[in-house]
Amino acid sequence: MKKETEAKVVTFTSEAEMPMMPASVASTLYNKTGSWRYMRPLYANQTPPCNAACPAGEDIVMYLQLTAQGRYAEAWQTIVRENPFPGVCGRVCPHPCESECNREHLGGAIAIHCQERFLADYAAAHELDLPAVDAPPREERVAVVGAGPAGLSCAYHLRRMGYQVTVFEAKEQPGGMMRLIPEYRLPRKVLEREIGAIVALGVEMKTGVRLGVDLSWEDLQDYAAVFLAVGQSISRELGVPGEDAAGVLHGIEFLAQVKRGQKVGLGQKVAVIGGGNTAMDAARTARRLGAEVTILYRRSRAEMPAIDEEVNETLDEGVKIEFLCAPVAVLTENGRVRGLRLTRMELGAPDASGRRRPVPVAGSEYELEFDTVIPALGQVADLSFLRAEVQTERGRIITDERTATACPPVFAGGDAVTAFGTVTAAVGSGKRAALAIDCFLRGIERPFPDLAHNVQAAPRRRDPTVVRFENLNTAYFEEEPRPQERQLPAAERVTSFAEVNQGYGEEVALNEARRCFSCGTCNECDNCLIFCPDVAVLRGDSDDEPFVFNYDYCKGCGICVSECPRHAIVFEEEVKFTKT
Amino acid sequence: MKKVVTGNYAVSWGARLARAQVIAAYPITPQTSIIEKLASFCADGEMDARFIKVESEHSAMAACIGASAAGARAFTATSGQGLLLMHEVVHWAAGARLPIVMGVVNRAIAPGWSIWTEQGDTLSQRDTGWLQFYCETNQEVLDTTIQAFKIAESVFLPAMVVLDAFVLSHTSEPVDIPDQADVDAFLPPYRPQLKLDPADPRAFGALVLPSEYMEMRYKMQKAMERALVVAEEVDREWGEHFGRRWGLVEPYRLDDAEIALVTSGTVTGTSREVVDALREEGVKIGLLKVRLFRPFPHQIIRETLAGVRKVAVIDRNISFGDSGVFAQEVRAALYRADARPPVFDFVAGLGGRDIVPETIREIVDYTLAHDAPTEEFTWIGVKT
Numbered sequence: 001m002k003k004e005t006e007a008k009v010v011t012f013t014s015e016a017e018m019p020m021m022p023a024s025v026a027s028t029l030y031n032k033t034g035s036w037r038y039m040r041p042l043y044a045n046q047t048p049p050c051n052a053a054c055p056a057g058e059d060i061v062m063y064l065q066l067t068a069q070g071r072y073a074e075a076w077q078t079i080v081r082e083n084p085f086p087g088v089c090g091r092v093c094p095h096p097c098e099s100e101c102n103r104e105h106l107g108g109a110i111a112i113h114c115q116e117r118f119l120a121d122y123a124a125a126h127e128l129d130l131p132a133v134d135a136p137p138r139e140e141r142v143a144v145v146g147a148g149p150a151g152l153s154c155a156y157h158l159r160r161m162g163y164q165v166t167v168f169e170a171k172e173q174p175g176g177m178m179r180l181i182p183e184y185r186l187p188r189k190v191l192e193r194e195i196g197a198i199v200a201l202g203v204e205m206k207t208g209v210r211l212g213v214d215l216s217w218e219d220l221q222d223y224a225a226v227f228l229a230v231g232q233s234i235s236r237e238l239g240v241p242g243e244d245a246a247g248v249l250h251g252i253e254f255l256a257q258v259k260r261g262q263k264v265g266l267g268q269k270v271a272v273i274g275g276g277n278t279a280m281d282a283a284r285t286a287r288r289l290g291a292e293v294t295i296l297y298r299r300s301r302a303e304m305p306a307i308d309e310e311v312n313e314t315l316d317e318g319v320k321i322e323f324l325c326a327p328v329a330v331l332t333e334n335g336r337v338r339g340l341r342l343t344r345m346e347l348g349a350p351d352a353s354g355r356r357r358p359v360p361v362a363g364s365e366y367e368l369e370f371d372t373v374i375p376a377l378g379q380v381a382d383l384s385f386l387r388a389e390v391q392t393e394r395g396r397i398i399t400d401e402r403t404a405t406a407c408p409p410v411f412a413g414g415d416a417v418t419a420f421g422t423v424t425a426a427v428g429s430g431k432r433a434a435l436a437i438d439c440f441l442r443g444i445e446r447p448f449p450d451l452a453h454n455v456q457a458a459p460r461r462r463d464p465t466v467v468r469f470e471n472l473n474t475a476y477f478e479e480e481p482r483p484q485e486r487q488l489p490a491a492e493r494v495t496s497f498a499e500v501n502q503g504y505g506e507e508v509a510l511n512e513a514r515r516c517f518s519c520g521t522c523n524e525c526d527n528c529l530i531f532c533p534d535v536a537v538l539r540g541d542s543d544d545e546p547f548v549f550n551y552d553y554c555k556g557c558g559i560c561v562s563e564c565p566r567h568a569i570v571f572e573e574e575v576k577f578t579k580t
Numbered sequence: 581m582k583k584v585v586t587g588n589y590a591v592s593w594g595a596r597l598a599r600a601q602v603i604a605a606y607p608i609t610p611q612t613s614i615i616e617k618l619a620s621f622c623a624d625g626e627m628d629a630r631f632i633k634v635e636s637e638h639s640a641m642a643a644c645i646g647a648s649a650a651g652a653r654a655f656t657a658t659s660g661q662g663l664l665l666m667h668e669v670v671h672w673a674a675g676a677r678l679p680i681v682m683g684v685v686n687r688a689i690a691p692g693w694s695i696w697t698e699q700g701d702t703l704s705q706r707d708t709g710w711l712q713f714y715c716e717t718n719q720e721v722l723d724t725t726i727q728a729f730k731i732a733e734s735v736f737l738p739a740m741v742v743l744d745a746f747v748l749s750h751t752s753e754p755v756d757i758p759d760q761a762d763v764d765a766f767l768p769p770y771r772p773q774l775k776l777d778p779a780d781p782r783a784f785g786a787l788v789l790p791s792e793y794m795e796m797r798y799k800m801q802k803a804m805e806r807a808l809v810v811a812e813e814v815d816r817e818w819g820e821h822f823g824r825r826w827g828l829v830e831p832y833r834l835d836d837a838e839i840a841l842v843t844s845g846t847v848t849g850t851s852r853e854v855v856d857a858l859r860e861e862g863v864k865i866g867l868l869k870v871r872l873f874r875p876f877p878h879q880i881i882r883e884t885l886a887g888v889r890k891v892a893v894i895d896r897n898i899s900f901g902d903s904g905v906f907a908q909e910v911r912a913a914l915y916r917a918d919a920r921p922p923v924f925d926f927v928a929g930l931g932g933r934d935i936v937p938e939t940i941r942e943i944v945d946y947t948l949a950h951d952a953p954t955e956e957f958t959w960i961g962v963k964t
């Protein structure tokens with residue numbers, strides 16, 4: 001830069017010629033005081049823990065920000081860019097995002113699932129459509145086998161990328177296990193709207209077609225890739241004498257029948273065996289049909305795989321749970337169930353899952369009277385249709401982090417591959433498969449995180465470092481309580497299949513969105529702009545870049561970094577002078 | 581319009597009527613209500629000023645310096661420890677010749693932690709190049725705040741308006757609040773000589789070599805001397821506009837007095853009562869209130885006190901290792917007088933201890949009983 005400041009020597013001969021105060025004659029603009037800096041602030045957009053924990057890879061912080069501004073439609077669109085099932089997930093997801101939420105330390109985690117549900121219900125009430133497919137159409141056709149959340153998510157994302165997708169589903173209706181989630185937790189119309197919206201994007205849905213029975217591998221040769229999302233559909237056997245007696249109803253079949261409105265031969269005294277979601281739902285459904293219900297579980301409460309809230313709701317509804325017991329035999333009379341012989345269990349050494357293994361207590365057998373027994377011990381996959389090249393291990397298909405099986409055009413995901421056992425994990429898995437299939441078909445290499453981490457279809461530029469509570473400037477936040485979701489009283493719940501959780505309205509949703517810290521994510525609070533003593537923070541000209549640093553004048557004092565309430569700015573050392 | 585307001589609110593009203601454009605302040609007892617009031621004036625839109633909340637008094641003054649350099653009329657207020665924290669930039673404001681006005685509530689200095697009145701905080705700033713006015717009543721506080729802007733802006737030196745903690749700051753009195761239009765007619769907008777333009781900035785306050793530094797100081801002193809004349813002139817104008825004058829000093833019943841009390845701040849009000857009572861008893865006593873402490877009106881003081889037989893200065897402060905500060909200044913002023921009356925110095929009321937009529941009587945009794953001081957100064961009321 002040209003020096004404007006040729007040294008000018010001014011000589012004063014008397015005080016009268018002198019100014020009151022020394023001031024330079026030349027402009028000081030040439031003096032870029034940023035050169036004094038050795039640390040540099042950066043708008044990093046680090047990752048909030050909720051975003052990192054969402055198995056479906058939703059941009060939670062962003063839709064909370066939009067909600068806080070009353071921009072509900074955009075907030076909903078932000079979710080469906082990643083997950084086409086916000087109505088379902090807002091209701092049934094065990095919300096690992098909330099377990100990680102930094103707000104927990106100041107009044108309770110943000111009720112993220114209620115926010116998600118609010119937005120989905122808003123979209124339904126306003127009949128919002130999924131954004132139209134705007135990608136250029138692609139030649140390749142992709143087959144998806146299984147119309148559970150994994151398959152549907154994969155089909156949805158591939159469709160959005162312009163692919164021709166056909167879904168083959170063995171059952172008469174799409175939805176997979178989501179169809180079995182009882183009405184009181186997931187109303188049918190919510191599920192149907194979200195599945196319908198995916199189909200409406202131009203996904204071809206072929207139901208009543210089972211691969212290996214109605215469809216062969218040869219039939220799939222016209223497809224450039226296949227995604228297997230067959231879930232786990234075979235109920236585990238009890239493996240005790242008397243299991244085939246009349247009055248023994250398997251959990252998922254029982255739930256399916258009730259959902260279909262079929263008559264089930266349910267007695268008065270019902271035993272449900274198991275500790276997972278299916279067991280809870282079977283018990284609660286039986287309660288609603290008027291039975292007296294006992295859940296029998298072989299471990300203790302801490303080891304129950306069912307979602308904690310669900311266990312509480314089950315207990316509230318008057319279901320009894322007996323822990324540390326296991327059936328030894330189904331007692332029958334004239335081919336009908338009359339009770340169970342049980343043994344007491346105790347917890348031994350931890351097993352492969354890290355939970356303590358239950359072992360029978362010798363000589364502790366006892367009997368209880370029941371007229372109906374519902375085993376709900378979980379399911380295993382029916383993989384009889386698989387091609388030999390696709391490898392399996394302990395009943396699950398083996399894939400790499402790209403969801404690719406050992407047989408390249410065949411990908412697999414959802415419950416058939418991993419043990420996460422949730423809708424959101426299945427959604428995330430389907431999306432990962434869509435992204436991987438796209439890369440495969442285009443011949444692009446890209447890294448994927450391991451299966452325990454989420455992926456994004458529409459990633460925002462952000463730093464993967466997770467922002468923790470200690471990183472926030474909590475001087476800016478007050479303790480504010482988490483709102484209560486509306487819920488039907490337990491006594492009323494057991495009289496019908498009406499939805500138990502009622503969500504909350506706009507006012508609460510707005511307030512809850514505002515309660516979010518917006519961890520790591522600038523929400524344009526203007527603090528950095530106000531505090532910078534060197535006026536080195538300037539407004540940016542796009543939404544992606546609300547603020548920019550004028551490094552010509554940033555002296556690296558770090559005030560913006562510490563005054564950003566949400567750690568959206570990081571500070572890094574700047575090496576300017578290196579010895580050569 | 582008459583209103584019953586505290587001394588602090590009188591400061592706020594003064595700054596409001598003077599149309600201060602930037603207020604940067606940090607709260608400190610007993611100054612807090614000054615800036616609370618100003619903040620609410622700004623928030624309610626009754627004042628068109630930018631209120632800057634800062635994290636310390638140092639920043640408050642720094643912000644005022646920036647604002648004033650950019651041509652705005654800037655105001656702040658502080659007290660005690662806050663003023664001391666500000667000290668570095670207090671010098672800067674004067675050296676940069678920025679006519680900032682600051683309300684200072686006199687508060688004793690810690691430790692011993694104290695929130696009560698004493699003049700040590702402002703007197704410790706006497707050599708910074710700021711004008712200093714010590715006020716006796718709430719009306720005087722309001723009037724002086726407005727006058728201070730006019731004086732400061734014509735000599736380009738900053739000014740402190742000083743009031744006693746609680747005795748004035750938190751005591752309500754009826755105060756005449758002038759109409760804005762009348763104040764506008766008295767006080768024109770600030771016209772800076774040098775103006776900082778962020779679009780074309782200059783380096784202000786840069787290095788000055790020994791060959792020029794002394795001249796800069798000379799100019800500051802000249803401005804101080806001019807301030808004496810300007811302050812008198814501005815007070816006269818004030819009198820024309822509002823029918824009240826305060827003077828640089830105020831003689832009270834001094835004409836035939838043999839003993840003169842010299843006071844400042846609220847001690848003056850109490851002393852007036854005692855003077856009246858003693859006059860009833862036939863004691864020839866009067867008092868001289870010093871309102872303007874910087875620049876120090878040497879000549880007026882010399883002339884006014886030259887005829888009395890004894891001078892008794894009441895100092896609510898102490899310069900450790902010497903005596904009360906007002907007494908030093910009065911003695912120095914009198915040194916050039918032909919007939920120099922002996923100057924008694926009484927240090928009283930430190931840390932907010934009450935100075936009541938009995939305290940002042942004790943001072944007068946002592947003065948009557950001695951021909952000349954037998955020590956540099958006399959402690960009043962110390963439990964020894």
Ligand SMILES: Cc1cc2nc3c(=O)[nH]c(=O)nc-3n(C[C@H](O)[C@H](O)[C@H](O)COP(=O)(O)OP(=O)(O)OC[C@H]3O[C@@H](n4cnc5c(N)ncnc54)[C@H](O)[C@@H]3O)c2cc1C
Pocket residue numbers: 092093094145146147148149150151168169170171174175176177178180181182209210211212229230231232233252255277278281307382385413414415416420421422423424426
């Ligand atoms: C009663 C119950 C309650 C639950 N509650 C919750 C809950 O509250 N929250 C939660 O997150 N999760 C819950 N789950 C678990 C969740 O539903 C599953 O983890 C999830 O649906 C798995 O998705 P998926 O797509 O991998 O498989 P699935 O949903 O099992 O879908 C697989 C689909 O593939 C079809 N299929 C199988 N084989 C073939 C074939 N050969 N050809 C064609 N189609 C085939 C099946 O018919 C099925 O439709 C619950 C599950 C049950 C059973």
Ligand code: SF4
Pocket residue numbers: 048049050051060061064100101102103110112515516517518519
């Ligand atoms: S406070 Fe908001 S951004 Fe932070 S973890 Fe919770 S929901 Fe996410």
Ligand code: SF4
Pocket residue numbers: 040041531532533534535536537549553554555556557558559560561
């Ligand atoms: S506050 Fe301003 S000067 Fe300090 S680091 Fe931030 S941008 Fe740079």
Ligand code: SF4
Pocket residue numbers: 521522523524525526527528529547563564565566567568569
């Ligand atoms: S201080 Fe506020 S505006 Fe600045 S980066 Fe942080 S959140 Fe954004």
